[in-house]
Amino acid sequence: MNRAAGSDRSRLPLDRVRVVLSHTSHPGNIGAAARAMKTMGLSQLLLVNPKRFPDDEAVARSAGADDVLARARMCRTLDEALADTVFTCAVTARQRNLGPPPLPARAAATEILARAGDGEVALLFGNESAGLTNAEVQCCQRTAFIPANPDYGSLNLASAVQVLAYELRLAAFDSQPPLCSRTVAFASPPAHHQDVERFYEHLERVMVNSGFLDPQRPRRLLPKLRRLFGRAELERDEINILRGLLDAIERPKAERPADSPSG
Amino acid sequence: MNRAAGSDRSRLPLDRVRVVLSHTSHPGNIGAAARAMKTMGLSQLLLVNPKRFPDDEAVARSAGADDVLARARMCRTLDEALADTVFTCAVTARQRNLGPPPLPARAAATEILARAGDGEVALLFGNESAGLTNAEVQCCQRTAFIPANPDYGSLNLASAVQVLAYELRLAAFDSQPPLCSRTVAFASPPAHHQDVERFYEHLERVMVNSGFLDPQRPRRLLPKLRRLFGRAELERDEINILRGLLDAIERPKAERPADSPSG
Numbered sequence: 001m002n003r004a005a006g007s008d009r010s011r012l013p014l015d016r017v018r019v020v021l022s023h024t025s026h027p028g029n030i031g032a033a034a035r036a037m038k039t040m041g042l043s044q045l046l047l048v049n050p051k052r053f054p055d056d057e058a059v060a061r062s063a064g065a066d067d068v069l070a071r072a073r074m075c076r077t078l079d080e081a082l083a084d085t086v087f088t089c090a091v092t093a094r095q096r097n098l099g100p101p102p103l104p105a106r107a108a109a110t111e112i113l114a115r116a117g118d119g120e121v122a123l124l125f126g127n128e129s130a131g132l133t134n135a136e137v138q139c140c141q142r143t144a145f146i147p148a149n150p151d152y153g154s155l156n157l158a159s160a161v162q163v164l165a166y167e168l169r170l171a172a173f174d175s176q177p178p179l180c181s182r183t184v185a186f187a188s189p190p191a192h193h194q195d196v197e198r199f200y201e202h203l204e205r206v207m208v209n210s211g212f213l214d215p216q217r218p219r220r221l222l223p224k225l226r227r228l229f230g231r232a233e234l235e236r237d238e239i240n241i242l243r244g245l246l247d248a249i250e251r252p253k254a255e256r257p258a259d260s261p262s263g
Numbered sequence: 264m265n266r267a268a269g270s271d272r273s274r275l276p277l278d279r280v281r282v283v284l285s286h287t288s289h290p291g292n293i294g295a296a297a298r299a300m301k302t303m304g305l306s307q308l309l310l311v312n313p314k315r316f317p318d319d320e321a322v323a324r325s326a327g328a329d330d331v332l333a334r335a336r337m338c339r340t341l342d343e344a345l346a347d348t349v350f351t352c353a354v355t356a357r358q359r360n361l362g363p364p365p366l367p368a369r370a371a372a373t374e375i376l377a378r379a380g381d382g383e384v385a386l387l388f389g390n391e392s393a394g395l396t397n398a399e400v401q402c403c404q405r406t407a408f409i410p411a412n413p414d415y416g417s418l419n420l421a422s423a424v425q426v427l428a429y430e431l432r433l434a435a436f437d438s439q440p441p442l443c444s445r446t447v448a449f450a451s452p453p454a455h456h457q458d459v460e461r462f463y464e465h466l467e468r469v470m471v472n473s474g475f476l477d478p479q480r481p482r483r484l485l486p487k488l489r490r491l492f493g494r495a496e497l498e499r500d501e502i503n504i505l506r507g508l509l510d511a512i513e514r515p516k517a518e519r520p521a522d523s524p525s526g
Contacts, residue, residue, distance in 0.1 A: 036422055041412040064415060106433075147432060149304040152327060155425070159299055162422040163429050169410060170369075212511035224504055232495035241487055248475035249512055 013116040014041045014172050020081045022048040023127040031061030032158030038065035040165035045072040046081040078136055087115035088122040090140040092132050093153050099137050108144035109167035123164055128157050188237035195239050202246045276379035277304045277435050283344045285311040286390040294324030295421030301328035303428035308335040309344040341399055349453040350378035351385045353403040355395050356416050361486040362400050363493045371407035372430035381453050391420050401489045404496055451500035458502050465509045
């Protein structure tokens, strides 16, 4: 391990997080874990005695994350994989009598990220069937668990990597401005009050002229429609569409485009 | 669909969450999704036109969650899968110009759980390569996205199910049960999916017959109106009012009440 990498304070916290897979049986899971890591911006994958690696199935399941696989470090021992780390956390569903303090995934992610400010950190995942040994867990300062169905808590290895990596990414970027604000979803600026009011007047006229609204017995149709459109917070474009439709409905049939289907 | 199921208030909120997988290519992903669901206590899986199902690979990847697979409902159309739902959320990484408002996974989970207080709700996932079509997204009231690496945001389907299911479980059990659902703000229960779709069909007919919508040159009027009404989350009463108005507009003038003012 390059010691300089561990002490380089310019690297992003997520770059300092190692994902250590111990004694993985299925190469497909290694590939899927690499993919899960990359989607969340993690890049350091370390493999302690995998049963089969490299392997075509790992590449296939990694989808476009073959760069993470290609850079994966093969380690003969857990000590080798954890060399130079300042904080390590074992992911395990089982509570151990003498294990380190357990944290739910979200709290663990926050702590791991905070410790990444001091140097390299590691998240340790065990074999698909047997999990981690007590000795492996006791190498770590914390355990992390994913809150799960007590009757069936068996996450797939790559799914567990995905959940932890997801929590790490949120912990790393949560305080940043959201990447995707609601504004992008809106095609048009909000309508002005007076334009909304003119739409309601127009709607009322069409309702009365169609015989749907009896001005002598208005029931509460208009307030109900105001409530509906008020909730939607109409945009300028939408007002234009709605008023265009009301115009078309008001137009005598004779003036309508000749090729339009008749009622 | 058994309507009684949707209105049975005694069921837990997580029991009312449907996971709808549309046009899934790989049966292994269906099995892995079932496993991800079960680890988080979800049980309703609906499959819209899967390429291969049932399939041995699905059973293998489901690990112990074959009960979820065995109860999976096969649907020929998305409408069938969404029948009787009161709230639907499409999981998609892509922002769509005319799509419903996007929420990050965590906020989406909170909202979905709150809406489960009113009836059946659904989370919709698309095909592994092509994702969801715009038409599928526009059937939903929200989109959910998983905050991911902007350079590589491609989660495996089952991993995406895992993250959303995890957030749903935390939302269900982390704090209190969602005591304050949005129901208090509504005067009437939310409309069912199929009634909203019938309203859109009716609106389209009136738009075409009035000459406002040219089926040869639809511009994007219908998606824009879907976006508007989707945002408003229509209630049953409102659907009745809107359809009553459309009926009145369609009626020939001669049949209208004699005393109604003319256009």
